[in-house]
Amino acid sequence: MSDIVLETRNLKRYFGAFLATNDVSLKVERGARHALIGPNGAGKTTLINLLTGVLPPSEGQVFLEGEDITSMASFRRVKRGLTRTFQINQLFSEFTPLETVALAIAEREGVGHNLWRSIAGYGKVVDEAATLLARFGLASVMAERTVILPYGKQRLLEIALAFASKPRVLLLDEPAAGVPEDERHEVLSIVSDLPADVTVLLIEHDMDLVFSFANRISVLVAGALFTEGTVAEISADPRVKAVYLGENA
Template identity: 55%
Template structure:
């Protein structure tokens, strides 16, 4: 139901989101709220509609019905860039980087765009010393400072996943939606990656999609379970692991990846 409900306390909220591609229903009656500073995991079997939900929240897809609220403001009609400006930022499951920009340039680009310098053509980039130094500091916080002058496509895969997060951080997000941040990263390295994510400032509310249950139970304060375009259940890690429905549809199955 596309009703206008006042949202209190939640940084990000969805109300009755529906989305279909023809006869294929990819989201149906999605309702959820992310409280300030939360660390939410979004789990569910392949094809459950997790990435679709992120696409809906960030404006890359338009819902057929329903509303999205960011800090109490309805953003359903806004495009992706406008939502980023308001603090709703995502990363991508498959690296969506700038292959021939250096890591420093890529993050400086995001910082400059956030500060509104993106259209300035008569001053040189190094003249924006604060922006460049901020970009460098973000890279340093993700252990990328030593390789920041290398081109993105020359970086190791794990570093590229970190750069993906660095780009999102450069936009100063209030809410960060991470679509499988550790996708393709060897298992022993994904712990370190999530260490970085859980170390992010509590001003940033995080929702991440992840298949590795050990990681999910270690780093999520709450878990949303999606099945077939619906939210099946929401709860604490203990509640989720004890829930018989979740065991049936998800945990009972073989793990992915």
């Protein structure tokens, strides 16, 4: 019945002797709003790094739309529609938001290698970048250097940048962290507005956000998949509560 878009099989990752990802076999359905939760140090970010090729796994495989992408370079995965945001902003400090997003769109459109035409000459690319920035409330600062922007704005740019690649599978690593409380739901609502066939895998600590956003939840504890289920199942699971209360009370 299910249409699996992203899958890991027996994924393991060691850092020295420490097993950060322990035999994770995860399946994410097309169009899912899938949340990945777990206490600090559970290996959530490591798993995202393995999925996107930032880190190579020690063992196991990663599949995107049924294709083995375990040893595929990150930029090729992005070209195939798998992209992410980072828990800690990874931006180009000397670029303006407009340049940042326009470059991502230029790469998506396959014109990033053009070395003769000015990027300003790609009217469609620049306009699309501006429209996207406006959606994230960044229109007024789009020509400022990123490094001087307030943290909250940088955070929004981080998320807008992932949107610029028009992902089919979007991995969000704590997108709301550092976003002011009143803007959090706005950010998540932009994510929710993505077309239904776009798959979202979300890491988040804010349980209200998770429960309002996700339709499926996987719980990661000590690098291993602890349990998985619907929002109702997970929120009612006493073991999950115990895991969380034990950690962050």
